[in-house]
Amino acid sequence: MSDNSFGRLFRVTTWGESHGPALGCVIDGTPPRVPLSEADIQHWMDQRKPGTSRFVTQRREPDEVKILSGVFEGQTTGTPISLLIENVDQRSKDYGEIMDKFRPGHADYTYWSKYGIRDYRGGGRSSARETAARVAAGAVARNVLASLIGPAVQIRGALVQVGEKTIDPANWNWDSVTQNPFWCPDPKMAMEWEDYLDGIRKAGSSVGAVVELRASGIPAGLGEPIYGKLDADLAAAMMSINAVKGVEIGAGFASARLTGEQNADEMRLGSDGRADFTSNQAGGILGGISSGQEIVVRFAVKPTSSILNPRATIDRFGAETEIVTKGRHDPCVGIRAVPVGEAMLALVLADHLLRHRGQVGGFKNGFDAR
Numbered sequence: 608m609s610d611n612s613f614g615r616l617f618r619v620t621t622w623g624e625s626h627g628p629a630l631g632c633v634i635d636g637t638p639p640r641v642p643l644s645e646a647d648i649q650h651w652m653d654q655r656k657p658g659t660s661r662f663v664t665q666r667r668e669p670d671e672v673k674i675l676s677g678v679f680e681g682q683t684t685g686t687p688i689s690l691l692i693e694n695v696d697q698r699s700k701d702y703g704e705i706m707d708k709f710r711p712g713h714a715d716y717t718y719w720s721k722y723g724i725r726d727y728r729g730g731g732r733s734s735a736r737e738t739a740a741r742v743a744a745g746a747v748a749r750n751v752l753a754s755l756i757g758p759a760v761q762i763r764g765a766l767v768q769v770g771e772k773t774i775d776p777a778n779w780n781w782d783s784v785t786q787n788p789f790w791c792p793d794p795k796m797a798m799e800w801e802d803y804l805d806g807i808r809k810a811g812s813s814v815g816a817v818v819e820l821r822a823s824g825i826p827a828g829l830g831e832p833i834y835g836k837l838d839a840d841l842a843a844a845m846m847s848i849n850a851v852k853g854v855e856i857g858a859g860f861a862s863a864r865l866t867g868e869q870n871a872d873e874m875r876l877g878s879d880g881r882a883d884f885t886s887n888q889a890g891g892i893l894g895g896i897s898s899g900q901e902i903v904v905r906f907a908v909k910p911t912s913s914i915l916n917p918r919a920t921i922d923r924f925g926a927e928t929e930i931v932t933k934g935r936h937d938p939c940v941g942i943r944a945v946p947v948g949e950a951m952l953a954l955v956l957a958d959h960l961l962r963h964r965g966q967v968g969g970f971k972n973g974f975d976a977r
Contacts, residue, residue: 608722608732613847614954616961617751619744623692624726625734631691632740634747636961637677639685641747641754648672648690648746655742655946669695672743683747690743694736707922708930712912725923735849735940738947745950748957755960759824762953764945765792767905769800770807770814790818790945808938811915816941820904820948822956825891826970827882827899829959836895837959844951845906850940853907857890872900902956906948908941 612620616636623630652670670692677688706727709716714733719725726732752760763781766789767774774793783794791797807814830837842854862870870888877883884900891902913932920930937943963970 613844614958616965617748617954617958619741619954621737621740621744623694623737623740624728624731625694625736626728626731627694629691629693630737630740631689632744634677634688634690634744636958637683637685637688637747637751638755638961639683641683641750642681643674643678643683643688643747643750644681645672645674647750648674648743651742651746651749651946651950652692652739655739655943670739688747690740690747692739692743705930705932707924708928709920709922710912710930710932711918711920712909719923733849735943738849738950741848741954742946742950745953748950748953751957752953752960755964756824756826760822761824762820762822762949762956764790764818764820764949764952766790766816766941766945767792767819768817769939769941770803770816772796772799772803773817789942804938813911813914813938813940815910816908816939816944818906818908818941818945818948820902820906820952822891822902822952825897825899825902825956827897828967828970829956829963830892830896832895835959835962836892837897837955838890838892838895840955840959841892841902841904841952844955845904845948848906848908848944848947848951850908850911850944851906852909855905856892857903858888859890859905862888872898897959902952904948904952906944908944911937911940 611622612618614636618635619632621630621632649672652672655670673691675689675691677684677686706725709719713730715725715730718731718733749762763784765784769789774791774796778793778795780792780794783797784790784792787794787797789797789800791800804814838856841856845851845854858865858870865888872887872889873885875883875885881899884898887900887903889898889900890904891898891900915931915933917929917931919927921927
């Protein structure tokens with residue numbers, strides 16, 4: 608299997624399966640003397656781990672990270688960083704009844720068609736369990752960004768839609784995101800989602816979601832105008848997350864309904880001599896290059912394919928059959944996709960930061976950004 612690596616200069620290779628003894632990643636390209644500890648990584652791992660509420664899978668994984676290399680006396684050495692996360696709560700027997708059946712909506716059939724391997728234990732390498740390693744790598748990327756740009760860099764995510772229920776942007780409150788199990792910035796909608804998802808869960812079904820990510824404190828200049836566009840790499844990063852079926856930057860698809868006057872982010876000269884934008888329809892990226900504004904990315908997550916209700920399928924012997932997926936599954940996988948999206952955003956930005964430094968050095972207008 609190829610393509611287990613992501614990034615150019617800040618390069619991450621993940622390894623491991625859902626029901627194997629462990630999973631992890633190797634990070635190559637981290638500059639030396641970046642402060643880093645296991646506690647720095649664990650903070651973000653705790654936000655992604657399963658079993659944190661009744662609205663996510665009840666698989667109990669502590670997701671404790673061990674740094675095996677690349678760090679000495681609390682600082683990166685510039686050598687490859689290897690991170691290990693042990694799997695301690697696998698229940699492969701939950702999948703014994705479907706070992707020969709393909710789950711509709713999953714990667715079972717396409718994986719088997721390509722490799723001739725049917726790892727029925729939770730999906731094997733194609734499982735969302737792999738994203739634990741991405742979150743660990745994203746924690747390292749955050750420290751790189753903070754070290755090279757400054758503490759003003761902030762990467763945050765929120766769930767803005769669950770099924771057909773969407774938040775009211777007027778109620779957006781970042782403090783609310785950590786005060787409910789949904790990463791919801793709208794306190795009123797969070798209460799609605801609780802009853803809504805309880806019903807979905809009890810019915811043995813699932814729903815999709817939309818995640819919004821924002822990165823502030825990023826200077827103008829990251830990205831390239833043609834094939835190395837920052838927004839293109841961000842879109843690829845988000846589409847690489849399990850169950851993601853759509854990505855938009857800034858106004859995204861809504862920009863098709865705008866006029867040129869509405870869509871143009873007008874500029875004024877700020878008191879500090881830099882551009883001051885009056886709106887942000889572009890999502891902080893113009894011509895593939897960051898503008899210094901807040902970077903805004905949204906992605907859509909499909910409903911969890913593992914549901915309790917019977918579905919028609921075929922098995923690997925070519926027979927038509929029916930399948931019921933038992934085990935521990937998320938009624939809305941989009942909930943735990945928020946920290947994964949944040950991690951991928953951090954990885955892309957760290958990679959582009961190192962690429963920018965290698966090509967042109969510093970930033971023409973300094974490190975401050977709006």
